[in-house]
Amino acid sequence: MSSIPLDHGGNLDSAAKHYGGKRQDWLDLSTGINPKAYSLNSVQEADWKALPDKLANTEICLAARKFWNVPDKADILAVPGCSSAIAQIPTLFSPGSVEIAVPTYNEHAASFQFHGWKTLTKSKSPRARVIVHPNNPTGKFSELPDPAPLNIIDESFCDIAPLRSHIARSAMPGHIILKSFGKFWGLAGLRLGFAIGDPFLIKALRQKLGPWPVSGIALRIGTKALQDYDWANNTRNRLKIDIARLDTLLMTLKAKPIGDCSLFRTYAVEDAAQIQKQFAESLIWSRIFPYSNDWIRLGLPPKYDWSRLENAL
8 A cells, every 4th residue: 555645634824824814713624623622620730740640540541441431351551642652553563464444544554654564455364454433534433354463443533422432342362442532522732542452562552652651631631521421421412413513504515424423524525625715715624635536524613613614605
């Protein structure tokens, strides 16, 4: 498989340079981050001054185990964003072939390629396999094939539908499930995620990341959020309502929704670049893809910015 261009959402500086306006003037819908973030009120002054202690790390892992119903035999590692784990996971096995269906989140292929792996879109007997569930950017959920020696299941967007999680696989040898905190809880800048899986692999990953990989602030906020089941349930319900509203709005462009992820929606349209330009002229940033002329992806706007999106249409 050839190298995949590392396109990402959130590149507002480029948008502002091309279309004008200041960064703060833009409505960024190019990412799939929850626009209504979890409260930061739990931060204490000591969290800024002291190194994160062992107890704080233990507490967040216990909260994560309960929230995601992690099997007892699986280990949990809090990481400074899933991207840090993605960058290191290929080093846990000697290089071979890795199956990564496309299109999907391109950092996985980039990391495996960097570490000398051969990336394939389909293989009968790969040494490793990556599945993004639900997929990004399509938003489609996946059934899992028979396992490979190393299996990475990226569930960064799966907290919208916990019953569809493959977390039970985390107790199986050779499996790692990735959980993002920034997407569902709307705090991507906090840089918090989790690698959950085979204790042998998690132990090796823990050693590679070194001591204190996650800040005390992230540990405290993450622990509180993972214990707030009412917030999570209310958020899931709100996201379902909001994504349906977005689908209805985009019908004016004859856009056909793809997938079933309520944090973002990818649409099939006639000319994605032209529609992105139409939004950008109203200082609304969306995401298009170098491998598709007819896909455009939008996240959800904050409560008081729906009118901006409606006016742009």
